[in-house]
Amino acid sequence: MVKKIKDTGAEEKILAAARKVFLTQGMAGARMQDIADEAGINKALLHYYFRDKDKLFETIFLEEAQKFFPKINKIFNSDDALFEKIENFVHEYIDEMQQNPYLPWFVMNEMNRDPQKFLDKIWGNSNRPDPSKFLSQIEKEVKKGTIKRISPLHLLFNLLGMTIFPFISKPMITRNLGMDELQFRTAMEQRKKEIPKFIMDSISK
Amino acid sequence: MVKKIKDTGAEEKILAAARKVFLTQGMAGARMQDIADEAGINKALLHYYFRDKDKLFETIFLEEAQKFFPKINKIFNSDDALFEKIENFVHEYIDEMQQNPYLPWFVMNEMNRDPQKFLDKIWGNSNRPDPSKFLSQIEKEVKKGTIKRISPLHLLFNLLGMTIFPFISKPMITRNLGMDELQFRTAMEQRKKEIPKFIMDSISK
């Protein structure tokens, strides 16, 4: 009956280990034994805390997705002006990615595997990314004539692509361009300013 | 000794099946039995033609990667003017993705899993994407003053991101925006013009 009065850390250690293994190996590639080893505990303990692999995976995936998407929503649905919104989005997103570089790949990977499952299950219609306000905001600006005529959808694609893609392709890009970890970090840091500038240069009249 | 005088199709059927299964499930998620079923042949025949799973996977991956990257190289290393190069790249890339939508995700996915392995093995220094000429070309244009001051690296990231990202995030994006297959296709078709325009609007003086 008494629950979690004291946590020596077993459960937390499992979660940390599972996070690491799932994020790098994906659901299919992850091994329960690897997670146990990584956590420094017996494999059976995994099943003691989390019934089975699916449950454990879902816990991790949900946790990661939920700490990630709401932030975006908040920005997209804020009352900021368009340019500030773009700036905020790029800034926050890149910060998040710097701390958690495997996240976007992980999310998209599992989503590719079984789109139905996650879009329904993980985002309970509550925190699913909703760019509709952002899109209509662009349209409004176009009509007002403050920015050039551009399709909101394409601007969204551009914004997302420029921001997220480097992190997804990191291994390929860095290896191919001979960048090291630090160079990549600084490049991404620069992009916080480069991307908004690039967009504004393109759409402002 | 005589090899492939006639191909009833077993080998081809295996390759087609393996392509399908590997592209959608990844190396870790793919099951040899699934490939056999998909090909309509006995599982043992897989091992008759391709020693083991690794070999089969490598065949597919190599085949896919090699029909994909050289094309890009040709564009990046051509003598076309910068804008034409960008136009060509976007055009060719989107065409390729339309026909083979799982490819970019597949390539990057497996590359994330084990970067060392593929970058050395798959691209034998021959057809590895090499944007260096493209990068220096941008720098030249900047120095000539024909375009705004922009970091070549960031422009490359922007170009790649805007072009490739929608295909990687397709399941997420389409579901979230309520797009169907046709709408997605037409949107991507539009991007062939939208992306070059977006870039030129941003960097031209």
Place this chain on the structure above:
DNA sequence: ATTTTTGTTAACCATTTGGTTAAACTATAT
């Protein structure tokens, strides 16, 4: 025609892997 090589299969095998069990250990309450 018959031998030999190539292609194909069903049945099988060994290992991996997710998951269970029963026993042991730890702390807390009585």
Place this chain on the structure above:
DNA sequence: ATATAGTTTAACCAAATGGTTAACAAAAAT
């Protein structure tokens, strides 16, 4: 001290999975 509930482990189990074998069928070579 002892019972009790919660925690952890070693040993085990069954299913899944990659891979092998031996027999059989089809084709090619003799």
